[in-house]
Amino acid sequence: MSFALLSSVLVDGVTYAMILFMITVGLSMTMGLMRVVNLAHGAFAMLGGFLAASIPQRLGVPIGLGFVLAIALVALLALIFERTLLRRFYRRDDLDQMLVTIGLMFVATAAVNLMFGSSVTSVALPEAFGGSVDLGFRSIPRHRLIVVACGLLVVVVLWFAVDRSSFGIRVRAAVDNAPIARAIGIDTTKIYAATFAIGAALAALGGIAGAELLPMEPTYASKYLVILLAVVAVGGNGNLFGSFFAALLLGIVETSMKYMVPQLASAAFFLTMIVVLLLRPQGLFGRQA
Amino acid sequence: MTPRLQTRNLCHSFGGLAVTQNVTLSLPQGARTALIGPNGAGKTTLVNLLSGAIRPKSGDIQLDGRSIVQLPQYARVRSGIVRTFQISRLFKDLTVAENVKVAVLQRLRASMQWWPSPARSARVHDEVHETLGMLGLQPYANRVVGRLALGEQRLAEIALALAMKPEVLLLDEPGAGVPQGEGGRIMSAIESLPKDLSVLLIEHDMDLVFRFASHIIVLVAGAVMVEGTPQEVAANEQVKQIYFGRDGHHAQHSH
């Protein structure tokens, strides 16, 4: 493999991986924490992208502010969904939980189409993100570099939050043993709501950042659902670094296949997922059930 | 004569915690052995090991002199070792008769049948009602288990085990949770078990234990502390310490 090919695979693969990570980390946390599979998670990324595309124009605000507002709005919508609907399903069968999130995915897809039309929408980026950066051996679009930096920033911030902060400790306690956490006074209700909303916000961020590679369209949520699930399944539920490495693994595998045998790229992706799940059902980094 | 079921230096641990320590016991044919001990002593774990639900870290289990420790659960059941559960594990949406039928079908290796002959169906039907009759559950045959009172559920739990026509029966607290007055039915059900059936009974209800058992094993912290006839065990100082404490009050759960 030539160096040029390798560097392309790495750059594109890592960029793709960072996007996947940002979108899926919230899903992984939700699954680890509340044991709920939110099949509508992709919808948060989708909404983030669509809102980011339209808010700057409609409200006449600078693009950067528009992005922030989009993310905040998605977090709010997620919070509302969790409090009104999802909460009723915590004690119900796994499949029922998944089904209600499928319902949400359908509704979100329809809503997006109604509001934004059914064609692919592009997200306008701030001027500063444009152009290329010359790294010496090759040049990379500045935007991609920012995406990678963003992803790394997210993982570092989350690591501090989960590992160091009191909120993080409470989250980890709730993941470990919810009844006991409640017994010692941890308000799991608030933790669930907060985690869900933060996960949605991160997904929105990932959606916006990744709009170049994963274009915004109403079928976004169902189209990329399986990929998102694959990353979470491979990484293990509720594991931060698991998500990160799974995203890297799957992102680079698929990207390298795209360069070498493009028609089998997706097949390779899912084959990797199946192999990992069979050998380690809890994911690469998940805890043994 | 070879004992029906015996263990030799059976050991098991969960992580670093030793839950079964060098347990050596034997059940003769027709045994009426009770397994008692404080909560957390590892009694249910022992039943899990004997029935094949979990594999021990070391040690041997033998049925009629043959080592069965490598046998998976279904094979042990087919060899005649059947257990019940401390918390009833019945099929909630099925009727009592259907619950027993599931067991009978397993015993007759007929669980995969798609189109049973009338003769076959009749045979299954008869066995189901024979088993129900053994425990006085006929009136509840068509009642969905989810609607049964706890006393009947515990009887149904035993019915499932008896439907398997076991050679060795491991009863895990059959009277658990049954209110004081109803314990009698469980007791008479246990007393009418076939004489050649080897029974290991886990119980906290000492009345039941002393009425039932001809041999008692006391398990503490995963190890056999003492065993013998009921009189020997009752007279044992260490046992008294555990069950009656220093003040002579019941330190065990009272019901």
Add this chain to the structure above:
Amino acid sequence: MSAVIPPMVMAVPPRARPWTQLRAEIVLTLAGLLAFALFPQDLGLLTNMATMSIFALSLSLVLGQAGIATLGQAALYGAGAYVAGWTALYLTADPIVGLLLGGLGGGLIALLSGAVMLRSTKLTLVMLTIAVAQLLLELANWARWLTGGDDGLAGFEVAPLFGIWEFNFMGHTGYFYALGALVLVFFLVRNLVDSPFGLTARAIRQDPGRVQALGGRVYLHLLAVYTVGGVVAGLAGALTAQTSKVANLFMLDFTTSAGVVVMIVLGGTRRLSGAVLGTVAYMTIHHIASTLNPYHWLFVIGSMLIFVLIVLPEGLIGLLDRAAAYARRLGRKGGAR
């Protein structure tokens, strides 16, 4: 309730009176005939309803009875469709052969994938079913020369049924072919569900560990159920391919798997009739809503799903049951006077 129950109640339910036994199948046939009489212009839709009902029955067996949570049933359905197409293209245009081979194809994929997947439980299993279906889709997409890729498999002819009835643009043959298959499959699956095999499957759904403690081999039983489900789904796929003359990648898609799950949830997962009812309801709504705006359909079905999950967990069939019980109670009160 009296504690003394006369011995008659204990008798084995007789298989003696076939017409009461076949109640469901008779109703289904009559409903099918009625639909034909009432909606002669919509035979395409009705035929689809029949084939999709068979698909839903396969899932009702696998998920509703045995509790195998799968979001990848489309893999087996699509497999059946492609096999039927290949049979018509390369082997024989006889529809029955294509149908049976399609069923076999679905069953084979189910057996192979199930053997690997069914050792896992719950969440891992769902993920695996999704992944396997997606893998199959990607492979089908890649093997353009075999499957026609994005364009799908088309241009195959289907010979007259039993050599007599032609499949023509009027769609009569297609409809009765599908309806006949539906009634037959319903009969077979219902017998399976009422048999020892079905009872054991239901027990496994409720407590697999308990069945194991009774000496049952849960994995093997689930594999058997999953394989039968695969055969039925394959039959459905083959029928769809034969009546619509096309097999495409969408039949393997996650959306198709999700759709059929929604259908049985709508109708009621625990009963086979729920599968048929749910399918008819789903497709009727789809038909009406999509004439408006394709995305409105998604909105309606998403809301309906959420509504059913919260308000009607037993599905539409549960609603009918409650209505029937209410009517019976009213009748009894009237009779007592």
